[in-house]
Amino acid sequence: MFLKNSWYVAAWDHEIGVKPLGRRIVDEPVVLFRDAAGKVIALEDKCPHRRVPLSMGKVVEGDLLQCHYHGLRFDRGGKCVRIPGQEAIPEAARVKAYPVVERYHWVWVWMGDPARADPETIPDYHWLDSPDWGAKGTYIHVKANWQLIVDNLLDLTHLAFVHESTIGNAAVAENAEVRVKRTPGGVLVTRWMIDKPAPPTYVKAGGFTGNVDRWQFIDFLPPAFLRLSVGATPTGTGAPEGKFVDGINMRNLNAITPETETTSHYFWAQAHDFDVKNEKLTHMIFEQVKTAFLEDKEVFEAQQRVIDADASDSQVDIHADAGGIQARRILARLYDEEQSARQAAE
Structure with missing residues (x-):
């Protein structure tokens, strides 16, 4: 599709x-x-x-x-x-x-x-060329359907299991306060993890020595644009109330382009608004996230192999799938509208 x-x-x-x-x-x-x-x-x-x-x-x-x-x-x-x-x-x-x-x-x-x-x-990705942000990105070819990547980015509970050495820890799956809502054009998933240990990448980037209040805001626009606002501050300093004290603020920027029904072009970048001229820091954050994304690539391609072997096989949805389910509903509606318009024009 x-x-x-x-x-x-x-x-x-x-x-x-x-x-x-x-x-x-x-x-x-x-x-x-x-x-x-x-x-x-x-x-x-x-x-x-x-x-x-x-x-x-x-x-x-x-x-x-x-x-x-x-x-x-x-x-x-x-x-x-x-x-x-x-x-x-x-x-x-x-x-x-x-x-x-x-x-x-x-x-x-x-x-x-x-x-x-x-x-x-065209969706806003100004973080990629703004002088107020340090950013670095790349391209990954994925042997899997593009919607599997969208599902992955809208459900970040997998960070606790796939990316525990970099951007994930148990709090992402067990202790997140999650809300899913429809936006005028897509879906917004908000996730807060309050007073929990910082994952390894955050410790390296922000120098945290104690627990943090951490956020993940996932903004989806169809067909496959996902802009993530992620970061953390020392716990109790007011991040949930809109205050930002001694923390780190980043953007994870994704554009997935379907190649075929079973292969995808994955364009992504990581941006940060602290110490933006520090190229070593930008490279370190990028490499940490790249490690995580290559781990994701293994998962996507394994999923696709299973799907190819038995496309009729059913799957079970859980609470963490709420964002992905909403996104797929939007995509199905847009696809049906596009097909109906094409047929009417013929």
């Missing part, structure tokens, strides 16, 4: 240059490259002549993408403008062009109706 009328993160900005990059998004082949002025262009990664990926080709004359096989050239709008050895160009010699926006160090591609591609609907 894919939502097409949505922006998706296709790449980090540094991944795209003059050399074409091929990336499958919602099961469509896309090629991305920069023109001579540095602007990103996104086209269908499939030459209409003999179906060779255009990402195997090269950029010529500043902004034309030349097919590696027979030299057909396509402009930024996807139209073939040259076929070596002939003057007449068939009308069908064209590929799809996708709207593109470069923002927050990510390259966003609209996969649905181009007329509906409004850049104002």
Whole structure:
């Protein structure tokens, strides 16, 4: 199940240059490259002549993408403008062009109706390029369905078991005060752990010597954007009442882009608003979270293997799944609406 009328993160900005990059998004082949002025262009990664990926080709004359096989050239709008050895160009010699926006160090591609591609609907990830935050991120390819990753990020009880060496401890599962509510566009899960030991990563980042009051606010927007506000202060200093004393405040920023029904592109970053010029600190926090996310990757891929072996197998929901259940309901509704609109237009 894919939502097409949505922006998706296709790449980090540094991944795209003059050399074409091929990336499958919602099961469509896309090629991305920069023109001579540095602007990103996104086209269908499939030459209409003999179906060779255009990402195997090269950029010529500043902004034309030349097919590696027979030299057909396509402009930024996807139209073939040259076929070596002939003057007449068939009308069908064209590929799809996708709207593109470069923002927050990510390259966003609209996969649905181009007329509906409004850049104002791109979710806010300003922490990635704000001078007030230290941030570092990366990309992980996951051999699992994208909704498994969304479920994981909306249910953080797993931190106590999968990530006990870094960002988790028993309090996350046993002692959290949890609330789930619908927002105008998605779901918000709030979690508080009061007067509990800080997990290892928090001790390293904040130097805590005693118990802390810790929060996790998970903001989900469809299809798969999750922005987490996480942090801690020494217990009893007023964090639940909105005070911030001698603590650490961070953002965990996630954008999951479906590749196929069983594989995903996972773009994420960790940001902090304390000691923001300390690159060693930024790197340490990033590496700690990266260790945790690679542990998650093992879980996602193990889940997918089990699902592939028996897709009819049922599953049991527990209280911790409340956020994920709400998110899946929103996604199912949006998918049904999109399919109905498509059928009505046919």
